[in-house]
Amino acid sequence: MTNRAVALVVGAFLLVGCCLAGPLLVLTTVNDECVPAPAMSLTSSQPAEQWDAEQLANARTIVSVGAERRISARGQIIALATAMQESGLRNLAGGDRDSIGLFQQRPSQGWGTPSQIGDPVYAAGKFYDKLATIRGWHTMPLTDAAQAVQGSALPNAYAKWEDDATTLGQQLGADPGSAMDCAAITAGMADAVTRHPDGSWPEESCTIRPDPTTGSGCLTPRTLHLVQQATAAGFPKPGCYRVDDHGEHPQGRACDWMMTAGGEASGAQKARGDAMAAWAVANADRLGIRYVIWFRRIWTRSEGWHAYNNPFGGDDPSGWHTNHVHISVE
Known part of the structure; x- marks a missing residue:
């Protein structure tokens, strides 16, 4: 296996x-x-x-x-x-x-x-x-x-x-x-994206304009496919492209799925985020997912789930990803 x-x-x-x-x-x-x-x-x-x-x-x-x-x-x-x-x-x-x-x-x-x-x-x-x-x-x-x-x-x-x-x-x-x-x-399980025979991911540019989740910027085709599959699985609409000086959002390769209006998730909201994160990891190979961040934890292919180091510090729910699930794609 x-x-x-x-x-x-x-x-x-x-x-x-x-x-x-x-x-x-x-x-x-x-x-x-x-x-x-x-x-x-x-x-x-x-x-x-x-x-x-x-x-x-x-x-x-x-x-x-x-x-x-x-x-x-x-x-x-x-x-x-x-x-x-x-x-x-x-x-x-x-x-x-x-x-x-x-x-x-x-x-x-x-x-x-x-x-x-x-x-x-x-x-x-x-x-x-x-x-x-x-x-x-x-x-x-x-x-x-x-x-x-x-x-x-x-x-x-x-x-x-x-x-x-x-x-x-x-x-x-x-x-x-x-x-x-x-x-x-x-x-x-989500519908799989196309891969090369050796398992590598085809190069993609940020060509989907505008990003349909924000109405501005762009997405790569793989990111758009991720959004479509997550929507089909019943998860809320994300926000993807944004102007920033770091990360994959300005490249159209990342999306955030909000579980709350801004505060830290709890109860059913927390459970929904747990489900979203689990679904993403389960479909990582099929969707070309690079990493997932949720509730002070990050999942990567090489290390699995481990502690997330918030680069911004403080107790902000956005910085610690306790109000949204972040997914980046290859």
Whole structure:
């Protein structure tokens, strides 16, 4: 196997059963071996003890069914958040129209018979079956992935449960080092750019004018391809070209994806940045990515993730890249 870098966020949206009190980790794989990378933090809004015995039992069922089906921890958290919204993690006998159970699935829409849907194991399995058919769900915002399964009249309602689902999932415990989790991000693989037969990158000039993300300057074709692939994966619009006396931005070879309006990211914003950074590293060979900077860490081909030395000093979120993900291309 070649040096294939597949990154996986085990941060605000991946379950880590072994580290309940400490920071969570990003794992990368090199030659199929999971190794630690940047430390990730988690904001908890509802401790597990605030869920009663019935709710915790149903949550454990959702997580265990996901694990048995080799659904990544991200998928398990999406399922938990969905059940929190739909039923409050309770196996309801009824609901809107003919809705039943943890996920308020409807027999009239083909989810199963009332007795089947009333079984939490069956209901969780059916949720995962549908989730697995959604292309790119691994890199979607949680609420979009949940909505793609549920078809709710309130498509944005799932977002508010992301932190709670992440915290509860972490405390219930899943195996973050398993092969299924290390490979989960591969479903978000980008379309590869052209390379020479020897693997080197063709020379490119800053010929795309104007840069469509800023309306000025220029981008290289590879940078434009990166922007297009990141957009297709569901990440926000970046800012790329800018006039500067250093770095790749003035060459049209770098972009910044903002996760906040300016302040340091936390909670769901931090999780989104974690996902963006993981996706970029997973696709580095396919997109010609030279390096990634996010949350005081930098990833390079030669060293992987390591501490970032902010050349500007101070506590500015922009300088430390705690409000945006920076990606430079070859």
